[in-house]
Amino acid sequence: MNSFEIIKSARLTEKGSIQADKHNQYTVVADRRATKPQIKRAVEELFKVKVTGLSTMHVRGKLRRQRTHQAGQAPSWKKAIVTLKKGDKIVLT
Numbered sequence: 577m578n579s580f581e582i583i584k585s586a587r588l589t590e591k592g593s594i595q596a597d598k599h600n601q602y603t604v605v606a607d608r609r610a611t612k613p614q615i616k617r618a619v620e621e622l623f624k625v626k627v628t629g630l631s632t633m634h635v636r637g638k639l640r641r642q643r644t645h646q647a648g649q650a651p652s653w654k655k656a657i658v659t660l661k662k663g664d665k666i667v668l669t
Contacts, residue, residue: 629659
């Protein structure tokens, strides 16, 4: 897998903004099959930063219903919280 397949997107949320300001941590959506070393290498390559820490977790998709009695399910995804070296930043705007 190349870097663009491993990192799907960066998540911009209120909690993520607080993490970025206080702890220099950013949240990215990664491919479910990607390992920590692959995610670290992809973030460093795509955003030109130095990664000092990485946590991953699988987020289960929520059950959804839209104007019907039959429930569907949002897809499951992998969340990676990336800690960067002091002074490095990812611009998400």
